[in-house]
Amino acid sequence: EDQVTQSPEALRLQEGESSSLNCSYTVSGLRGLFWYRQDPGKGPEFLFTLYSAGEEKEKERLKATLTKKESFLHITAPKPEDSATYLCAVQAGYDKIIFGKGTRLHILP
Amino acid sequence: EAQVTQNPRYLITVTGKKLTVTCSQNMNHEYMSWYRQDPGLGLRQIYYSMNVEVTDKGDVPEGYKVSRKEKRNFPLILESPSPNQTSLYFCASSFGLDRRPGELFFGEGSRLTVL
Numbered sequence: 001e002d003q004v005t006q007s008p009e010a011l012r013l014q015e016g017e018s019s020s021l022n023c024s025y026t027v028s029g030l031r032g033l034f035w036y037r038q039d040p041g042k043g044p045e046f047l048f049t050l051y052s053a054g055e056e057k058e059k060e061r062l063k064a065t066l067t068k069k070e071s072f073l074h075i076t077a078p079k080p081e082d083s084a085t086y087l088c089a090v091q092a093g094y095d096k097i098i099f100g101k102g103t104r105l106h107i108l109p
Numbered sequence: 110e111a112q113v114t115q116n117p118r119y120l121i122t123v124t125g126k127k128l129t130v131t132c133s134q135n136m137n138h139e140y141m142s143w144y145r146q147d148p149g150l151g152l153r154q155i156y157y158s159m160n161v162e163v164t165d166k167g168d169v170p171e172g173y174k175v176s177r178k179e180k181r182n183f184p185l186i187l188e189s190p191s192p193n194q195t196s197l198y199f200c201a202s203s204f205g206l207d208r209r210p211g212e213l214f215f216g217e218g219s220r221l222t223v224l
Binding site: 031032033034036041042043044045046049051087089090091094095096097099100101102 | 113142144149150151152153154157159165199201206207210211212213214215216217218
């Protein structure tokens with residue numbers, strides 16, 4: 001069964017304290033792994049697409065990496081405005097995207 | 110401005126009273142989808158549409174209907190709502206999962222309460 005598991009469920013960091021969020025997946029025929037950011041009361045916002053093991057993408061303080069079984073979202077020197085829920089998703093086939101349950105990130109000033 | 114618009118944003122209704130949540134996108138996207146988001150369960154797909162007049166069930170389609178008569182609109186219909194359909198609903202669209210995999214644009218969400 002296709003599955004996406006994110007850890008930890010929640011993470012509290014001090015401003016400037018770097019860390020990583022994990023997304024592990026089991027899917028047949030992976031066509032891409034995606035990271036989204038969701039602010040409270042808002043719809044998810046697309047961040048990155050990763051297609052193959054070894055690929056990396058960066059945006060400001062965020063860097064996403066991909067291996068054959070998991071992806072990491074590294075947050076370097078985070079700021080309070082990085083506080084949000086980060087969702088990982090995978091695409092299996094041409095019509096199905098499976099989301100993980102997300103990691104709630106809280107950055108303390 | 111490129112956007113996915115959902116209405117209503119908030120709705121309280123009673124069991125059995127039919128309702129429709131509208132979704133419209135202005136990006137000429139082929140793919141549209143409905144999700145519900147519940148605490149501890151994450152985002153779960155209800156229905157999706159690859160193009161006009163083409164719809165298919167997602168993971169939790171029971172109690173819902175959809176239609177795709179025009180490219181820009183994808184309404185979600187609850188024929189006889191029940192309390193277990195109380196949830197936060199999101200509409201999303203994309204150029205097509207084969208062309209731009211996973212790059213979904215989401216609406217702001219519709220919070221539905223069924224009493």
